[in-house]
């Protein structure tokens with residue numbers, strides 16, 4: 001029996017028929033919606049390569065059943081930039097060399113966007129490392145990643161201060 005779900009993905013409404021109710025959000029994004037930016041690492045919730053935002057919260061898309069997300073708003077790495085203008089977290093990753101092979105990078109960036117939105121990382125690198133600990137980088141680019149998150153978080157806080165002024 002096929003099940004139809006509707007999602008908003010990167011701002012666009014998408015309706016998908018699921019032949020198998022066990023299909024994960026990760027496979028739906030990569031194989032059905034042609035959004036391969038979200039990476040499949042472990043496929044079992046241990047590496048964070050598949051991190052996306054669902055209704056603004058970061059999740060491992062390999063552990064999420066697409067069928068349970070009818071009506072949800074999903075943001076993937078493809079949805080972050082505004083035209084040719086990179087999202088501040090993407091720009092900070094480039095500025096701080098926050099990737100080497102880059103395989104984990106989409107998940108790291110989505111996780112960073114999520115944790116900055118959660119607003120409880122502060123400016124403590126150790127706290128940021130802890131909050132990003134679900135995202136594994138085999139190249140060990142952690143120093144650059146932490147610096148990028150700190151930088152993007154500061155930019156975000158500054159822009160909030162300007163908005164409030």
Ligand code: FES
Nearest residue numbers: 042043045048062
């Ligand atoms: S692929 Fe989802 S956590 Fe590794």
Ligand code: FES
Nearest residue numbers: 100102104137138
């Ligand atoms: S940059 Fe290669 S796994 Fe992180």
